[in-house]
Amino acid sequence: MVLPAAGVAFAQDADAQAATTETEAKTLDKVVVTGSLIPTSQLETATPVMTITAEDIQARGFNSVTEVLQKSSFATGGIQGAQTSASFTQGAETMSLFGLDPGYVKYLIDGRPMANYPALYNGSSTFNNISGIPVDMVDRIEILPGGQSSLYGSDAIAGVVNIILKKRMDGTVLNVRGGWYSEGGGDSARVSLSHGFNSADDRLNVLVGLQHEERDPIWGYQRDRTKQFNVNGYSPATASRDYLVTSYFTSYKFLDPANCGNLTDQFGGTVGLQTRPGFGDENYCGSFYTPGYRTLMNEKKSTQVYTHGTFDLNENTELYADVLFSKEKVKYHVGSNYTWWGTGPGWGYFWDPRVGNDIAAAYGEYFCGADPDPACLAGLPPGSLLSLQRAFSPEEMGPGGFANTMEKNESEAYSVTFGANGTFGGSNWDYDLGFTRTHYKLDEIGFVRWAGPMNDYFQEHVLGPQLGLDPLFGAYPVFQPDYAAFYTPISPEDFAAMTGYATSKSETSDNMLRGQVTNSALFTLPGGDAGLAVAVEGGRQSWDYTPDPGYLNGDVWGTTAVAGGGARTRYAATAELRLPVWDMLTVTASGRYDSFKTSHSTVDKPTYSIGLEFRPMETLLFRGKYGTAFKAPTLSDMFMGPSGYYSSVIDYYNCSLAGYGPDAIEDCPNQYSNRQFFGTQSGNTELDPINAKVWSVGAVWSPVERLSINVDYLHWDIEDEVTQQSANALSLQDYRCRTGIDDINSAVCQAALAQVTRNAAGAITEIYTPKINVSRETLNAVTVAANYTWDAGNFGAFMLRGSFTENLKHEYQQYAEDPMINLLEDPYWSSDPKRKADFSIGWNKSDFNTTLYANWFDATPNYAAQITDRGYAGNRAGKLPSHISWNLSLGYSPLENLKLSFLVNNLFNKMPPMDWSYPGTSGAPYNGGNFDVYGRAMYLEARYSFGAE
Template identity: 40%
Template sequence: MDRKLLATSISAILAFSAWADTAYAQQDTTGTAASDEDKKDATDIAAVVVTGSLIPQAQKETASPVTTITAAEIQRQGFRNVSDALRSQPLSTGAVQDNQFSGGFTPGATTVSLLGLEPGFTLILIDGRPLADYPLLYNGQSNFTDLSSIPTGMVEQIDILPGNQSAIYGSSAIAGVVNIILKKKLDGVQFNVRAGGYSDGGGRNERFQVTGGKAWGALDLTFGFQYSQQKPIYGYDRDWADSTNDNPDPDSRYGSRTFIILDGFSNTYYDPGAACDSLRGNFGGSTFRDFRPGRGYFCGSRDEIGYTTLLNEEKGTSFYLNGSYQLNSNAELYGSLLYGINESNSNSGSRFWSPDINGSGGYIWDPVNFRLDLYQHIFSPEETGVGTNMAKTRSNSYNAAFGVRGGFGDSNWDYNAFYSRSQYNLTDNQLWPLTGKIEDFFRNQFLGPQLGTYYGYPVYTPNNAAFYQSLTPAQYRSFQGAIHTESTTWTHNVNLSITNTDLFELPAGSVGVAALIQSGYQVWNNPTDPGIIAGEFWGLTGTQGSGKRANDAIAFEFRVPVFSTLTANISGRFDKYRNIDAGGDSKATYKLGLEYRPIDTLLLRASYATAFRAPDMSYIYAGESGFFTSVTDYYRCSVEEPGPIGDCSYNSFQVKGSRTGNRELESITAKSFGYGFVWSPTQQFDIRADYYNVSIDNEVSDLSINQLLFDEARCRQGQLDINSPTCVDALARIVRNPNSGLQPNALQSVRINPINVSKERVSGVVANVSYTMDAGRAGEFVFTGNYNISHSHIFQRYPGDVPRDLLRDATASSEFKSVFTGDITWNIGDWSATLYGTRYGNTPNYAAQLDDLDNAGTVGPHMVYNANIAYKLNENSGLALTVNNLRNTRAPVDKTYNVYPYYNIFNYNGYGRALWLEYNINFAGK
């Protein structure tokens, strides 16, 4: 659907609606036309503040296209939580990291990517107030907001507003705004219990909720409590992810190398022979003498990979209190508090050891046999003990506000003054081998004393027979150390706003106005265990940093009826940021929206807006941090082992990286425009379609190591101009061994840091349709459909580079080009049933992402269905059965995805079918 098609659609609808309006006018009040009294009632609606505006208004649809998800929809459409509900929306086209990426930096958090833009470009609010950032960094780089701490039971509705919204909300509202609105007024007490699990095993979960409220004269209180727990899902719980035998590439169906000795010159294994026999009990009895094509025999386990968690073990407790007290007819005190405690345990897989990894990449020099060898031992659960490798996080978070609102005497002026604060405290604990102790242990076991170095490699005379021995849990724990970090983020604001919905009269109606003054402070503190910084933990580094930021803002908004059919909405805001000890920045943003209603049933709308995002505090204040990561050495693969990347011995090469922040960063800027229509010829039918276009400049890019290595390979081989900005930068950041001597051209390190350099643009169309049909004795049917198609997503990393279309350049992105959702709800008597479906469009396959042109292709559309059946037992209680992923559809098969768990975990999940039985009872209320 392009602009011409959209324009044609609008013209057709205008013509049809004009005819329809005439037809309706000819009907008398006994037909379908509304009577004068009905029309009066329909327009006599209390004005409320809507997402995207500061001015209270009665119109549901404005110049800003808001998508709303109600609490009832979250339940009947079969979502596990707030995160699932948001990620299923058509606007959420971007791939993101979640629980399945247990080896990432934030396996205990979930987030969302609107319009395919990075999560930090979406501003997530609770009741219009900002949340504190998650203390740990997304992908080890950027700040973002965690959704997993928001309890579903306290949510009234979620509003999603795409595009630039900084003129109302300030920084970060570039991709859009997600406003999570909590329950405010309840009567009585409601209990809700839900329990269930997954049909393929694992993931058993329970949830208990209590919500309620009551008014005592001038005092009105609403409260909520939620407790939930969830067992983990391991790879071994899924028969398509429990073994390397599930690898779609037949040539890769060999075990994990639990015990290997590799010849550093020939890259082949030394055959262990019968030595594997004594190791058979490891990994559930699956260790044996296995064979890898091109490498030889080794001791391995094909089941080792299944000990990774696909879904975390979690526990969560939330408390909520909201209240208001009417001081007099013109003033009301109010306040709210949401407090949560969440625990998350994840297992990123087995720990392993290679000698002196921090200095030599795992290689040692054997002077007796005159050879360079690499040793590797992957520790099994039988050696480590149950649960030893779990990474455990515990968070305490809260979002609080209190204030006063009311009116100035008998005037039309209203005010709202409040203080809000949000804080997130996170503790991270796990056991990890200590460098000194683990090296001493294996020296004593089989290496012997170090005899110096040879060309930088440590020299040993190992006893290889002693190498092939399992450890006891006591031995394993003897070289473990406890990693403990405590991170904190918080933000607070003082806000004063005044509004007047009837400032003065124009011939077309009343002019509305709003003004806002805001002052706030923000803190990010993400230290790393001192032992990590000192290099005490084997092969491990971490991110670190801390900083403070103050901000002040003023904003205004006018709603002006230009004609009886045309209304303009004009807003502007000025923000000033002061990064303590790191400079600052200021930005002015504005937005213009137009609403044209040629007839009562049709709205045409358009908007233009600017926005900005203050640089992430992590990008500014990140300290010197190093890390080890497995990368693909594209250069050595293409030069030394040409062929499929998956078969290259440098496809999973460990390299050391370093990263620091940049205190000279400036704000990211953006502009967006959009237009569309809403047509509602009857109360039972409406259709909406909107075009969006967002352009981002001065974007901060934290350089991708994979992309740097990919670019470096092309630069060295002449596929890119070696004097281009991309090549000059990539070659300066990558350090290799000399091209002579031992391990020529081997990777030593890669250096990255953030800079203001990139541009990005995304455009597309989002459409919605809903229809309610009264079928008489057969009940009522409600049909809805939501669709988003991205036209383009252009990204330019450096000036002078050829812009890349991320929707078509598979090496740069795997986002969805289109997402469609639809549901059918049938209500009849005490029964209600809903079938909800999501269709995700094509994505590039894994070979295309690796630029393997011989095998490049696409992964076909992916469809998932949820179902919900509810029965009202009586006026106050009911039962519901929810099935998530009704057909137990697994992630789409990609025959080129030869990396565990053999599907794209950033686009799909591998949980399978989930079933929940829910009971709800309401005492003395509504």
């Protein structure tokens, strides 16, 4: 049975979950399931699949597709998100399977690839944003772990996630849901309306759905853990330096004649005179509560429209069409820590001849000898090199405070598919021909400080006119600031005049034409009918990122951006063969060839897999699969524009001239062994694909009726991962070429000499480090899943479901000369848990149902273990205890067509484990990639059906 709208048939509808008894399972019609192109009647094949149904989503209290996937036991990796202030994609949502890169997951909606998010994860990686999928329209989600490129092509290294939307409905369903958090913030409301109808002769089937959701943000000040600087750290809580004058020579200078008296109304009346021992004058003006002025959860308004339709043209042909449209507006705030002004970006340090005699005090011996003559010291110019910095308070932003200065991400995404499928006459050959277009448009509307107006304002009101250059170096401007004005709030009108919004625009698109032919009864073998599927596809992909010009020309204060864009054509051919050799043994083989072509290069890659299913008895399956997977260079990897950074490197060549070779660097003078340079990174059009070898073995056992247990072992060996070229390796190669160890005229030497720039004195000043294929990764994991249902008669029916994942081995090597890093034991490189599990027990009787759901993950490293390369041997380093949270749902149907639900997520209001290794300077003393501080959430939901579903 090929269900209506098989579409591109990557992984189409399978009503396999409808089978509730062993007898029914034996008589299932053939359907196409995720992990195969060929219809089969087997519920379990050589590839393990975790299925989460719409009923599971409802019962477990999940509020979005993002929650479903991030709570999965497979999702052991921490990710950046709404809690990661000032990250590149704070407004997007994603997940990491088994701790691998988020970009290694292939996302499908009804078997068709999702559009890539236009902005880049961590500023460099292409990924998918999963926040815009209408959860009320989801029929089920299937997670396929392991490399699957032989069927699904590029990106399917960690696994495949297929989100299958509803296809048929009779009548109309209205669903209303409202929620709130017991700790405050995050109030939400969601309404969805779906309607399905069929023609009288059942030739036409149409389903239309609409979902709209609105959610308030959660601010840091609404949670005890984040409203102020850490009061439970190893050091005392330290106030933020909201108004600070600091000297290049002697650290803090306190120059406020009012002793912070003019600032006591700022940040909600919390700013006052603060002291930090050991830092110059030690005094400054600050607050303990500035960490609370950032969002932990994004404000969100989203609307999705979904339409699915089929029309039976004749007995052998069906036409189909699908449209999914999503519009989102997300708002968030990066926080007080990133909303400030200082003299650094505009002037660097400046000289004030009225402040102290810091040169004599700090550098007297340098200028006047080891036993300085008092006359020499007296002759040194008075004054100091100073810098100013000050935060902007909510009061300076006018009514509404920080809510007036939130970043905004506005996006529109759509996917349109249309085509035809059917059967060639009376043969066993089925066909499917379809076209899909996806498009994702993003406007990042950033709140910015305009460099010209802001620097002009502070020069006019604080710094005053420039009075020449400093007497010591002749390089720094001389100012005599009005320090009383510096320690004075500005008006909301002045703040508005120097700030505003800048919009960066980006988009991705993908057009794909795909055709497939399938024969599920190609010929007969002792074990049954052999099956064959062959598919070809082709299309064009594009990506463009255009920042607001102000980020590139310096008009925006303190922030830069990277432009980029490119396009490519692609095509692929796929074949899969399923051979039931005999009753107990089935062999499946698949192969695929992908080619990606740009104006600069062509990247092509064949992949394959072989799977075995061995059933010694009806209730026991042994399975195994071996294959290859890959990820083509993304358009951003290839066409991302240049961006700069500062770092330090060993100048091997100058060290060698000083008599210290690479084996004696520890003795090389610091000016050579720790040489600061300006680096430039960019995309690389010559990148190769990332390659992986993957295999899995497992078993599925059903010892009694309604009980199944799955155990699978998975392995990845990933090579040629993309990373930034090593500056240290380039400096070493430059040394080898300049000293004649390698031929200076060779291509390797010419490239190294072109990438390492030296000044007239021969010192390194710049290094160009583009993306290259050098890193590798190895991962072994085991997964266990169990399901059991039983009918307790008058006591109702019960269902138990659980899953468990353990990463047994995870090693990473960044450069070929580096040792392998054990990511499971080296917290400096990874803070992911080794183990993760979930469990639910559900009960229903008549009109009542309830489910208790638990999500658990293993111990994780504390903060101190993550900040030093000594790992767990570092000072205060250790592990945090395992973490578990509980959800509870209660359902009641007072009427046949009405369902009422009350859901509580994080039932016991569990917060992240207390991490005493954070200092008092931390405003978020927990790992936001692993935990959140949202607390208990409660939802009320009503679902009414106007007619039969």
